Amino acid sequence: MTGTRGPVPVPLETQGQNLTQDVLDLLDTKETLQSNEDFPAVPQRDIKAALDRLASRSMVEYKTLDKEQVNLTPESEGIVANGSHEFKVWKAVKEAGKIAIKELPSIVGKESASVGQGNAFKNKWIKKDGTDLVLVATEEPEDSMQKLLKGIQESQTVSDAKQLNDLKKKRLVTVTKVITYTVTKGPKYAKEMPVEHTDLTADLLASGAWETANFKPYNFAALGAQQDAGALHPLMKVRQEFRNIFFSQGFVEMPTGHFVDSGFWNFDALFVPQQHPARDMQDTFFVSDPPTADKPRADPDSERQMDQMEASSQRLFSTGDKREKKPRDFEKYWNDVKKVHEDGAFGSIGYRYKFKDEETLRLVLRTHTTAVSTWALHRLAEDPRPARYFSIDRVFRNETVDATHLAEFHQIEGVIADFGLTLGGLQRFLGDFFANMGLENLRFKPAYNPYTEPSMEIFGYHKGLKRWIEIGNSGMFRPEMLEPMGLPKDMRVYGFGLSLERPTMMKYGVSNIRELLGHKVDLSWIKEQPAVRFDKE
């Protein structure tokens, strides 16, 4: 029992018989025991348990002997007792002098009649005389079958394999496997089992009894005690690994603390046209209450958090020169976004459609955290400088739930802003990013995304699945998105993203997303998942 500590008696009794003690007693009187001879009535399982108990303490040593034992069937036991079928027939004919063939079964039995008559003919003990049987051998013949079976009954073996098979076929014998043990004294043999301690206790230490105490051997083949452990969720463990990669590359985490965003931040500012399918009721959760957003304006909460996080880099990179800050003009931003959609601007011809202000003010559950990246980049335009931002947080899609889709999942997003960035540079960066997860030699496929140009789908070769799989999306944000913010034309911005769930499902071999996120996840599963080590997998 778990938790039992201190000296406990070794359980010696099995069904009223102190078998362990019996073995010790018997060994005191004879050198070697044979389990089948000395304990013929004890089941093999019990004798083994007793011997193991003693052997684990080196009190005895034993060898196991497997052998086949030939046993007589009830039919052959009858033959041993009363003679073979043919002998019974001969005897009957001898006694009667003459027997009608028809009558034979009623005299010797049906079985003996059918088998015995033929064999008695073959042995030339009797013969046919018309419809009667009469004697040939007048002297009592030797019953060799009876003799053979008698011998088997004594030796319990048949040395001739062909003969054994023949007997088995005639159902005269059966073969069983018998395990017997040859037992001798072990190095620590004693006439009695000593008292044992299962554990080293404070009492044993205090009394000094530990020095002479006998300790029960530990079972090294069993698991240890169950830990009443808490556990972190596997998805959060993978999230931490991603955060560590971002931190190692100098990324600042973005303030993603609002599930609700406006059409402006979630779509318009990202140059997603108002007729884009993503803005359909089919794809996006719209908010009915509260009814509408305000036009974009300052957000002191997020601002404070960003200032706090950037304090260190501000201190480090400060040159003493006062940097010109160009305060954000939200009104101008909104107008420029509208213009770039409606009429085109900043070198773009735009989408050329009637931009609806009310669409920008509709509230939605954010469909991506890129809405927050947009906010962070607009903030960056006050003082354009190299910057790296990331976030890992929940996003929402109005999707029909199935094995790979939930209405909620986590988006991992990274943004790098700098002057003179190249497309190959993004590939190199992503190559390193994913190498941290063991995915190497990335390939990039041209793709379409309304707010990045070029857009690249990221493919990695999955060694387990042995094929190329899409592992994320990336690109350089469009000038139509960046220039209305007031970012300079030569500042370029990489964006890349992937879901947290997909790599986690791959790492943990989960095929249904509902077994990973949501209330249906099995608690035991959460507790049993190993730590995530991207560098080791």
Added chain:
Amino acid sequence: MPTIAVDKAALFKELGRDYTTEEFDELCFEFGIELDEDTSQSTKPEDQAQPPQLKIEIPANRYDMLCFEGIALNLKVFLEKEKLPKWQVTPPKDGQLQELHIKPETAQVRELCSGVILRGIKFTQARYDSFIALQDKLHQNLARQRTLVSIGTHDLDTVKGPFTYEALKPEEIEFIPLNQTKKMNGKQLMEFYEKDKHLGRYLHIIRDSPLYPVIYDANRTVMSLPPIINGDHSKITLDTKNVFIEITATDKTKVEIVNHMLIAMFAGYAESIEAIKIISPHNNESRESPDLSPRKWKAEVDYLNNVTGLDLSPEEISKLLAKMGHDVSPSKTDKNILDVSVPITRADILHQADIMEDYSIAYGFNKLPRVYPNKTAAVSAPLPINKLADIVRLESASAGWTEVMPLILCSHEENFEWLNRVDDGKTAIKLANPKTAEYQLVRTSLLPGLLKTINSNKHHSVPMKIFEVSDVGFKDESKERKSRNERHFAAAIMGKTSGFEQVHGLLDRLMLMLRSKFMTREDGLKNAALEGYWIEEVEDKTFLPGHAASVKINLAGKNHTIGVFGILHPSVLHKFELPYPVSTVEFNLEVFL
């Protein structure tokens, strides 16, 4: 992304060679389309019953690849097997353009109409099918289910110009719709198609409008009732020689994009493209349509090279851009400028960034020089609330509790009624269009998720100890988005006994880790400057009376009530179908920032 099925043999014939599935997949990958399936490798009987098809996924902005013709054309140009055609209009023999007169009333329902005539077209069954399928794809994608644009095609030889685009009362419009035998008016037509699987979903676009848009020929034959259906009279067949295409729309840009796509894809089968004269003085839309002249762009060589990280000459760049269908020549006056003619097929080109992307694709994304963009060192920082949340998460797990991650969205009942809480209408963010009742609102408490998690884990041994650190959402009029998130901590324990001391103990443990001292209520109230927390009994219908306490805290000279813990009321257990007593604790983490 739309998926287009094309005949494999026919496509390879166009491309001038056979490809293995792997080779063709590779070609698609480099060009930026995706081979979804090669049905010659399928084991399904329906696939094996017909000639092998390639199912190709097309990026959502490449309207010029929504049919066999477009895929074949673009790949041929990409492989430098041919150049993109230069589409041009040809005047009719008599010099008289067909006219389309647009009446001002149409502005009330569907303002715009454009069109074109394809003369001497030769249809085969395959071409005809592709022509119909392309219209369908355009209707689904670019035209947003016909709301923005819809196409009608007519056998020009069955009707007579000039044509008129009008808006009339539904009862006044009478015709036999396509493939029908009975004449019906606009109103009857709406009833007739109400249950139609294909057309029923478009009826809403005009149904409630007092006037319906309609196109007539000179003999008052109804040609179409856009965006629903054409008339039977002018329908095209395999034998049609001259096709009149009318395109009605609410979006001025997209109507011409659709016109361009139909022309670019199918003019190859026709002898000539003929413009029509649109007369629409009331909205200044009188013009000859279509305008097939390429758009003239000036692209900067240094921009193209800088962003791609390449250093090619203007001539080399021009050659590469030709693979993407552009007609490019280096400017004669400025070495840094390329004069780019963007063909009518490339409506997706909005900025020179798009030309830059084409340059990178033509060069090969996977051949670009990959140079690490580390120009400046950066200093990383975690979001303060996430750092705080991680502390609480680690301490909770260390204390033997298991982290769970239920969903943010839940039903109204789970968030309110089942917890014996009342919706005051000022708290919860509600959704307008959830697909199921499971997602009616953004949770305002972590409890519903925890209790649902316990419910799904009834097979698990008790006591069950779980926690979550995550956001809830609230309405907040003071914010731009009229709402805000709040980071909460919550834990729940279910066992044979209530576990009240367990959640209380966990609360104490976390407060200790957050440097908040336990103190008496009296001390806390007496002196707000004395930092620490205390608990006091509270009446809360979620909990068993007398077994609920609120958590009070003095921080930075201010007193806050941050949360509540207690033994759940048996009626709550009943609603969430929990068999044993449950105690919970929940509090707001943001005050500790």
